[in-house]
Amino acid sequence: MEALSFLADGVLVALEPLNLVLILIGVTVGLFIGAMPGLGSVNGVAILLPITFLVPPGSAIIFLAAIYYGAMYGGAISSVTMGIPGASTAVATTFDGRPLALQGRASLALVTAALASFVGGTVANILFTLFAPLLATMALSFGPPEIFALMLLAFATFVGLGGDDIPKTIFSICLGLVLATVGFDTISGEPRLVLFDIDGFLRGIGFIVLAIGVYGIGEMLWTIEQTRGEVTTTNPKMTFKGMVADTKEAVRRGWKGTWIGSILGFFVGVLPAAGATPGSLMSYGVAKMVSKNPEEYGKGTPDGVAAPEAANNSASTGSMLPMLTLGIPGSPTTAILLGGMVIWGLTPGPRLFVDQSEFVWGLIGSFYISNIAALFINLAFIPLFVWMLRMPFTILAPLIFVLSIVGGFAASRSMHDLWLIVIFGLSAFFLRKFDYPLAPAVLAIVLGPIAEPTMRQSLLLSSGDPMIFFTRPIAGPITVVAIILILLPAIKLLRRKRSEKTA
Amino acid sequence: MKLTKRLFLGLAAGTALATLPIAALAQDWQPKRPIDFTIMAGPGGGADQIARFVQSVVEANDMTNRPLIPTNRGGGSGAESLLHLKDARDPDHTLMVTLNSFYTTPIRQEGLGVDIETFTPITMMGVDPFVLWVHKDSGITTFEDYIAKVKEMDGEYVMGGTGTGQEDSIVIAYMAGAYDLKIKYIPYDGGGAVAKDLAGQQIMATVNNPAEAKGFYEAGDFVPLLAFSDERMDAYPDVPTMKEKGHDFSYYNQRAIVGAPGMSDEAAAYYREVFGKVYEGEDWQNYLASESLSPLPMDEAQTRAYWATQVATHRKLLSEIGG
Numbered sequence: 001m002e003a004l005s006f007l008a009d010g011v012l013v014a015l016e017p018l019n020l021v022l023i024l025i026g027v028t029v030g031l032f033i034g035a036m037p038g039l040g041s042v043n044g045v046a047i048l049l050p051i052t053f054l055v056p057p058g059s060a061i062i063f064l065a066a067i068y069y070g071a072m073y074g075g076a077i078s079s080v081t082m083g084i085p086g087a088s089t090a091v092a093t094t095f096d097g098r099p100l101a102l103q104g105r106a107s108l109a110l111v112t113a114a115l116a117s118f119v120g121g122t123v124a125n126i127l128f129t130l131f132a133p134l135l136a137t138m139a140l141s142f143g144p145p146e147i148f149a150l151m152l153l154a155f156a157t158f159v160g161l162g163g164d165d166i167p168k169t170i171f172s173i174c175l176g177l178v179l180a181t182v183g184f185d186t187i188s189g190e191p192r193l194v195l196f197d198i199d200g201f202l203r204g205i206g207f208i209v210l211a212i213g214v215y216g217i218g219e220m221l222w223t224i225e226q227t228r229g230e231v232t233t234t235n236p237k238m239t240f241k242g243m244v245a246d247t248k249e250a251v252r253r254g255w256k257g258t259w260i261g262s263i264l265g266f267f268v269g270v271l272p273a274a275g276a277t278p279g280s281l282m283s284y285g286v287a288k289m290v291s292k293n294p295e296e297y298g299k300g301t302p303d304g305v306a307a308p309e310a311a312n313n314s315a316s317t318g319s320m321l322p323m324l325t326l327g328i329p330g331s332p333t334t335a336i337l338l339g340g341m342v343i344w345g346l347t348p349g350p351r352l353f354v355d356q357s358e359f360v361w362g363l364i365g366s367f368y369i370s371n372i373a374a375l376f377i378n379l380a381f382i383p384l385f386v387w388m389l390r391m392p393f394t395i396l397a398p399l400i401f402v403l404s405i406v407g408g409f410a411a412s413r414s415m416h417d418l419w420l421i422v423i424f425g426l427s428a429f430f431l432r433k434f435d436y437p438l439a440p441a442v443l444a445i446v447l448g449p450i451a452e453p454t455m456r457q458s459l460l461l462s463s464g465d466p467m468i469f470f471t472r473p474i475a476g477p478i479t480v481v482a483i484i485l486i487l488l489p490a491i492k493l494l495r496r497k498r499s500e501k502t503a
Numbered sequence: 504m505k506l507t508k509r510l511f512l513g514l515a516a517g518t519a520l521a522t523l524p525i526a527a528l529a530q531d532w533q534p535k536r537p538i539d540f541t542i543m544a545g546p547g548g549g550a551d552q553i554a555r556f557v558q559s560v561v562e563a564n565d566m567t568n569r570p571l572i573p574t575n576r577g578g579g580s581g582a583e584s585l586l587h588l589k590d591a592r593d594p595d596h597t598l599m600v601t602l603n604s605f606y607t608t609p610i611r612q613e614g615l616g617v618d619i620e621t622f623t624p625i626t627m628m629g630v631d632p633f634v635l636w637v638h639k640d641s642g643i644t645t646f647e648d649y650i651a652k653v654k655e656m657d658g659e660y661v662m663g664g665t666g667t668g669q670e671d672s673i674v675i676a677y678m679a680g681a682y683d684l685k686i687k688y689i690p691y692d693g694g695g696a697v698a699k700d701l702a703g704q705q706i707m708a709t710v711n712n713p714a715e716a717k718g719f720y721e722a723g724d725f726v727p728l729l730a731f732s733d734e735r736m737d738a739y740p741d742v743p744t745m746k747e748k749g750h751d752f753s754y755y756n757q758r759a760i761v762g763a764p765g766m767s768d769e770a771a772a773y774y775r776e777v778f779g780k781v782y783e784g785e786d787w788q789n790y791l792a793s794e795s796l797s798p799l800p801m802d803e804a805q806t807r808a809y810w811a812t813q814v815a816t817h818r819k820l821l822s823e824i825g826g
Contacts, residue, residue, distance in 0.1 A: 349717065
């Protein structure tokens with residue numbers, strides 16, 4: 001109960017005029033940064049970090065947290081309207097968000113995303129308030145074998161979902177995994193797969209580069225070719241009444257995904273190294289698995305938007321926990337926030353909750369307020385984003401190409417990355433023509449760099465014995481579930497054959 | 504307002520460097536473009552924290568007429584940064600914040616063709632010592648206990664670090680060689696992750712920088728056993744050094760700002776003045792104290808000599824550990 005009184009103080013701090021103004025500005029700026037393909041919360045927070053030295057530390061981190069929240073909401077916007085995930089956390093949002101937009105239901109998708117994000121953020125805040133110290137202990141019990149098991153589970157939800165062509169899905173995952181190994185290898189300390197000895201590959205291939213290539217260039221080319229430029233996205237004019245109706249529909253058809261995403265996202269987000277991307281992906285997978293109408297997924301169901309969106313917001317809050325309690329950033333963005341805290345003279349770590357309780361609860365209080373602010377600001381801007389979609393495709397398509405190139409360059413300021421975007425875009429176009437799903441490749445490039453080192457660390461720990469993934473109390477059950485999920489399609493196939501025989 | 508600030512800067516520079524002819528040059532040259540402030544590591548690590556701290560001090564006191572633009576180029580263990588500086592199109596506006604991969608990466612990857620002695624020394628902001636840590640639940644309280652435990656486990660003792668050929672693997676390799684220890688070494692991609700897995704007892708010991716382990720030490724989870732510094736550290740007066748144990752070995756992570764090869768003397772003088780002021784300022788001095796960094800002020804000639812010895816030392820250490 002002590003926590004609650006601290007929290008009340010924290011909320012009051014966040015509601016001070018200066019802090020409230022910072023929250024509103026931060027959320028709005030974050031929303032647009034997140035909506036820009038290529039720019040995500042990492043860039044937003046990094047760019048605006050120096051500005052925060054003008055205000056007291058408490059207000060500064062509140063401002064950065066507001067940007068972070070805004071960008072998390074914003075990520076869904078480019079996923080839905082342009083079909084380009086602005087950040088790795090929003091990849092799963094494109095699966096159903098984009099089809100909805102093409103059916104003229106962009107506003108339903110965006111309203112669902114906003115509401116789900118709000119619920120996800122709030123659930124996470126409540127869990128955070130009640131169980132922060134306990135969860136920090138839980139996070140510590142996740143070593144390399146546990147993280148690897150979790151990554152295996154994330155891949156398994158993808159393969160095991162079935163529906164798509166499984167060999168092609170596996171091909172796509174492998175492609176992403178190979179691209180993920182390019183660059184510098186942490187374990188051996190040697191560069192790997194530096195293709196054609198081009199120095200740019202030493203840095204490796206980033207998620208943004210592949211995602212913008214695949215979605216911003218490849219997908220767009222494919223759409224142009226399919227439709228010969230006659231894309232008809234009949235997004236009706238936005239009216240207040242229409243939005244109210246969308247809100248009702250979003251609640252009715254998205255509540256299930258929202259809950260799954262909120263809970264699952266938080267627990268995955270709390271683990272350092274894992275973060276929001278596997279959280280959103282796994283939530284999408286689980287939502288589809290427990291759904292009564294799994295065939296609707298991928299064609300545009302609000303549940304398919306709600307699950308990953310609730311999860312990525314929930315996980316973003318979750319990833320603050322290891323940062324605050326252990327001093328370990330759960331995501332690149334929290335890494336920069338962590339840098340900020342050190343600059344302000346705060347030491348994140350086990351003592352922070354005790355020594356700086358006013359700061360910590362002020363921050364958590366600002367999460368609650370930021371989340372509410374983000375919901376309303378986001379809802380207010382939805383008509384603007386939908387209006388964008390009503391532009392003729394002949395204007396929208398070149399605009400998306402330009403945004404892709406600018407966003408791709410802004411992220412790393414390297415021409416090497418731009419050429420890669422173009423090459424990936426063209427390759428993706430041809431793969432798309434042969435019906436290869438490319439989302440698995442994009443996700444593999446995010447999860448691969450987590451999965452590969454943790455697997456090798458685990459095997460180093462066990463002197464090469466793979467049983468380490470089965471015998472540890474937490475890793476074991478996760479690995480078993482993952483393997484069952486991977487084998488599920490095969491089991492289903494066997495069953496069907498058997499029932500055909502008996503029939 | 505502007506006039507007075509410039510006047511003040513001029514006065515300060517004039518009095519501080521009145522005896523040096525450089526002072527006159529420094530006033531002649533001003534950045535014409537935003538300054539590329541490359542960071543040799545990814546976001547969140549020690550080098551990144553320092554770069555952003557320095558940037559914020561410069562920004563808050565309006566010390567440059569053009570902004571510093573920090574960009575993380577940590578790829579290839581710093582190779583990306585080294586190449587970026589080597590091929591800089593505008594050396595007068597290209598700076599880098601370094602760690603020890605500044606020495607090790609050109610040795611380990613000769614194909615890069617990077618010779619750090621061509622780089623321009625700007626300011627040595629401090630050096631970061633290494634300390635050997637264990638978890639309090641291990642029951643180990645002295646370095647001798649630790650040695651006995653490692654020997655007893657005969658190859659099953661697990662330590663974590665930031666990758667083969669990186670700073671802490673050099674320290675561990677030296678220690679293992681000096682005491683004939685068999686250690687199972689697990690590489691991670693950052694000092695923070697290493698400290699976290701020691702806190703969770705996934706690994707048994709680490710050599711972290713004090714800044715990375717401080718939070719857990721203050722909470723009572725970590726026990727420091729040995730410092731790899733030249734003298735006992737102020738923050739850890741009871742922790743003996745490797746030198747006291749009879750081995751002439753100390754190891755620090757360099758926290759320095761360097762300029763691209765081919766930077767003009769005027770530009771270099773300008774940056775030395777700016778970062779020299781940051782170094783002397785209260786903010787940085789407090790940071791040095793709170794993060795247990797050691798000061799190591801050097802001028803240009805001393806820095807070049809220091810680089811030469813560091814390269815030689817690292818070449819020797821790396822060949823010994825076969826990295």
